[in-house]
Amino acid sequence: MANITKRNNVVVQGKGDQPILFAHGFGCDQNMWRFMAPDFLENYKVVLFDYMGSGKSDITEYDPKKYESLEGYAEDILDICEDLKLKNTIVVGHSVSASIATLASLKEPCYFSSLIHITPSPCFLNDPPDYMGGFEYSDLEELLDLMDKNYIGWAEYLSPIVIGGQASELLKGELSDSFCSTDPLIAKNFAKATFLSDHRESFSKSTTPSLIIQSKIDALASLEVGEFLHKTTPHSTLTIIDSEGHCPHMTHPTITSKAVKQYLLND
Amino acid sequence: MTDIVFDYDLLPCGVLVTDLSCKIIYSNQKLASYINLTVEEIIKHNVDSLLTAASKILFQQILLPTILYEGTVEEIQINFLNSNKKKLPMVIFAHRDNKNSANIVWCCFPALERNKLLNEFNESKKRLEETNSQLKKLSKTDSLTGCYNRREMLLRLKLIRRQATRRQFSFGILMLDLDYFKAVNDNHGHVEGDYVLKQFAQLLMDDARFDDVVARYGGEEFIVLLPDINADGVMKATERIHENMKKIRTKAVSITVSIGVCIAPHHVEATDNELIDLADNALYESKKSGRNKTTLHSIPY
Numbered sequence: 246m247a248n249i250t251k252r253n254n255v256v257v258q259g260k261g262d263q264p265i266l267f268a269h270g271f272g273c274d275q276n277m278w279r280f281m282a283p284d285f286l287e288n289y290k291v292v293l294f295d296y297m298g299s300g301k302s303d304i305t306e307y308d309p310k311k312y313e314s315l316e317g318y319a320e321d322i323l324d325i326c327e328d329l330k331l332k333n334t335i336v337v338g339h340s341v342s343a344s345i346a347t348l349a350s351l352k353e354p355c356y357f358s359s360l361i362h363i364t365p366s367p368c369f370l371n372d373p374p375d376y377m378g379g380f381e382y383s384d385l386e387e388l389l390d391l392m393d394k395n396y397i398g399w400a401e402y403l404s405p406i407v408i409g410g411q412a413s414e415l416l417k418g419e420l421s422d423s424f425c426s427t428d429p430l431i432a433k434n435f436a437k438a439t440f441l442s443d444h445r446e447s448f449s450k451s452t453t454p455s456l457i458i459q460s461k462i463d464a465l466a467s468l469e470v471g472e473f474l475h476k477t478t479p480h481s482t483l484t485i486i487d488s489e490g491h492c493p494h495m496t497h498p499t500i501t502s503k504a505v506k507q508y509l510l511n512d
Numbered sequence: 513m514t515d516i517v518f519d520y521d522l523l524p525c526g527v528l529v530t531d532l533s534c535k536i537i538y539s540n541q542k543l544a545s546y547i548n549l550t551v552e553e554i555i556k557h558n559v560d561s562l563l564t565a566a567s568k569i570l571f572q573q574i575l576l577p578t579i580l581y582e583g584t585v586e587e588i589q590i591n592f593l594n595s596n597k598k599k600l601p602m603v604i605f606a607h608r609d610n611k612n613s614a615n616i617v618w619c620c621f622p623a624l625e626r627n628k629l630l631n632e633f634n635e636s637k638k639r640l641e642e643t644n645s646q647l648k649k650l651s652k653t654d655s656l657t658g659c660y661n662r663r664e665m666l667l668r669l670k671l672i673r674r675q676a677t678r679r680q681f682s683f684g685i686l687m688l689d690l691d692y693f694k695a696v697n698d699n700h701g702h703v704e705g706d707y708v709l710k711q712f713a714q715l716l717m718d719d720a721r722f723d724d725v726v727a728r729y730g731g732e733e734f735i736v737l738l739p740d741i742n743a744d745g746v747m748k749a750t751e752r753i754h755e756n757m758k759k760i761r762t763k764a765v766s767i768t769v770s771i772g773v774c775i776a777p778h779h780v781e782a783t784d785n786e787l788i789d790l791a792d793n794a795l796y797e798s799k800k801s802g803r804n805k806t807t808l809h810s811i812p813y
Contacts, residue, residue: 270573271573272570272573272574272577273573273574273577276581277577277581279581280580340573379565380565380569381565384564384565384566384569385566386566387564387565387566387567387591388566388569388570390566390634391566391567391570391589391590391591392570393630393634394589394627394630394634395570395588395589440569462558463572464558464560464561464568464571464572465568465569465572465573488533489533489534489535489558490533490534490558490560490572490576491572491573492572492573492576492577492580495576495577495580495581496532496533496576496580
C-alpha cells in the first residue's frame with residue numbers, strides 16, 4: 246500500500262489512547278478542526294487528515310473515477326484506520342463526512358466504536374413528498390457554475406495555510422502558489438459526489454452507535470433532515486445545539502465539543 | 513483634525529456588518545436597494561437568507577470557514593436573490609478585524625458585467641474541450657470507413673502485446689485485402705468503390721468482439737487485431753468474414769476477400785512490423801493460391 250500518512254496528510258496528536266478521527270467536509274481540509282480538535286488532545290489520540298484531492302493530500306495519487314462517489318472517500322478513512330492500526334475509533338465527521346464515515350463503518354464495523362455526525366445530511370436533494378433535502382438538481386448546476394467562476398479563491402482556500410499554527414505571511418504565499426496548479430475539476434468531482442448522492446439507505450443499515458449534532462438554524466441541513474436521520478438511523482442520538490449555520494465546530498466550537506464529550510461520557 | 517461623519521451610502525458598494533453566525537447587524541441603503549429590499553427588511557436576518565440555494569452552499573462551506581480561519585476572504589462571486597427572486601451576481605470581499613472580533617464586515621459589488629464575461633469565458637472553455645475531444649477522436653479514425661486508422665492500430669497493437677505478456681494469452685493479426693478491388697473502381701467509379709469499402713469496414717466492426725481492433729491499413733487493405741484467441745477461434749472468425757462478404761451490395765458481380773493471419777504466442781519476440789509482415793506474407797499466399805481464402809501462419813508456441 247502507498248504511504249497513507251503522506252498521501253492523506255495524516256497528523257496524529259494528543260496524549261490519550263482512544264482514537265478520535267476528525268473528517269472534514271466538502272470544500273475544506275483538516276484545518277477546519279483547528280478550533281475544536283484541541284479540546285480532545287488531553288484524553289484522546291487525535292487523528293486529522295485530508296481527503297484525496299483536498300488540502301495537502303498527494304494529488305498525484307488522485308483517481309477521478311474512484312472519487313466520483315463517496316465510497317471512494319470512505320476508502321481513505323479505512324486506509325488510515327488500517328495503516329495506523331486503529332480499533333474502536335470515534336469518527337467525528339462534518340456534513341458529507343457523516344455519510345462517508347457511515348459507509349466506512351458498514352464496510353468494516355470493527356474499526357469503529359461510535360460516529361459523531363456534525364450537521365449531517367444523507368441526501369441534499371429533495372425527494373418529494375417524503376423527503377426534503379433542501380436542494381434541487383438545478384441548484385447543483387448553479388453551484389458548479391459558481392465554482393467555475395471562483396477558481397482562484399477556491400484553489401487558495403484549499404491550500405494548506407498554517408503549519409503548527411504560526412506560519413509567516415511569506416510561507417502562506419508560497420504554499421498558496423504551489424497549490425494553485427491543482428486541477429479545480431477535483432473540487433467539482435467532490436461537489437458532485439457530495440450533493441448528488443443519496444445515502445439514506447446506508448444510514449438505515451448502520452450498526453455503529455451515532456450522535457447527530459444539528460444546528461438550530463442551518464441552511465444546508467435543516468432540523469427536519471436531522472430528525473429524519475435520527476428516526477431512520479439505528480442506535481442514534483440527536484442533539485440540537487444552540488448554534489446557527491452549517492459549521493458549528495468553527496463558529497461554536499466550545500458547545501460543539503461539549504455535546505460530543507457529553508455523548509461519549511454517557512456512551 | 514475635524515471629526516468626519518462618514519456616510520456608508522457614499523461607498524460604491526453594498527456594506528453589511530454581521531456577527532460570526534452571519535446575522536446582519538447593519539446594512540447600508542445601497543445593499544438593500546441592490547436587491548429591492550429595505551434596510552429594515554434585511555436587519556436581523558442571516559446573510560444566507562439573501563442568497564440562492566447554491567450560493568448558500570459556497571457561503572457556508574467556503575466563505576464563512578475561510579473568514580473564520582483566515583480572517584478575510586476576497587473576490588468571491590456568489591448570487592444574491594432580489595425581492596422578485598431574480599439572481600444578482602455579486603463579488604464579495606469580507607473581513608474580520610482580528611481573531612477576537614465578534615463582527616464581520618462584508619463589501620458586496622454587483623458583478624453583472626463580470627458575470628457575463630465569465631459566462632463567455634466558460635462557454636469558450638467548454639467549446640474548446642469539446643473540440644479537443646472531437647479532434648482526439650478524429651485523429652484515431654479513418655474518415656471514410658469510421659474504423660481506426662493505421663496509427664491508432666499500431667498503438668493498440670502495442671497495448672495488446674503488453675496485455676498478452678501480462679495475462680499470457682496468444683493473439684491474432686488479420687490482414688485483409690479485397691479481391692479485384694481495382695476493377696470495382698475502374699468499372700463502376702470511385703463512389704461505388706468507397707461504398708464497398710464502407711460496407712466492408714462495417715461488416716468487420718459488426719463481427720468484432722468488444723476489445724478487437726478493426727483498422728484500415730491503406731487502400732483496400734484492413735487489419736483486425738484479435739487479443740486472446742487461438743487458431744481455432746481465428747479460423748471461425750475468418751470463415752464468418754468470407755461468408756458475410758455476400759451481404760455486400762455492389763454493382764460488381766460479387767466481391768470477395770483474401771485474408772492472411774499471423775497468430776503469435778504471448779512471449780513472441782518479433783517486432784510489431786515483423787508480425788504484420790508475417791500476416792502480409794500469409795495474405796500473399798492466399799492471393800497467389802486463388803484468392804477468396806484464408807492462410808494461417810502460426811508462430812510455434
